[in-house]
Amino acid sequence: MKIRVVLDTNVIVSALTFGGKPQIIYELLALNSIFTAYSSENALGELLRVLERKFEYSSFRLQEVEKNIRENFNIIGTGKIPNVIESDPSDNKFLAIADSARADYIISGDRHLLELKKYKKTEIITPTKFLEEVSG
DSSP states (O other): OOEEEEEOHHHHHHHHHTOHHHHHHHHHHHHTSSEEEEEOHHHHHHHHHHHHHHHOOOHHHHHHHHHHHHHHEEEOOOOSOOOOOSSSGGGHHHHHHHHHHTOSEEEOOOHHHHTTOEETTEEEEOHHHHHHHHHO
């Protein structure tokens, strides 16, 4: 059975713009070998807005990113978004995705998510920790 993962926006942005461990994870998703990634329309929209606004991605480049995400992630509905992270409510969408996908991991660099450590049965870990766990 494949490992089910949710990548938050900052991990995908890091993979696309800075490389490193987030890029390794992102490339492994494209191989679709050991895990399945999940996202939502809401999270995809946030990603595209961040890439356009903060990193000045062209419309062509944004279309390529969206195509790649849609090919390599399962875009799912999430139902009600929980109100667990009050200090940054926009992060709650990743908890909803993980819950709907019955994800094993949320991979994040976001302090608000990482502080939770776990949401229901989903572990919340950094890209470094995730790579250690799947390679060990």
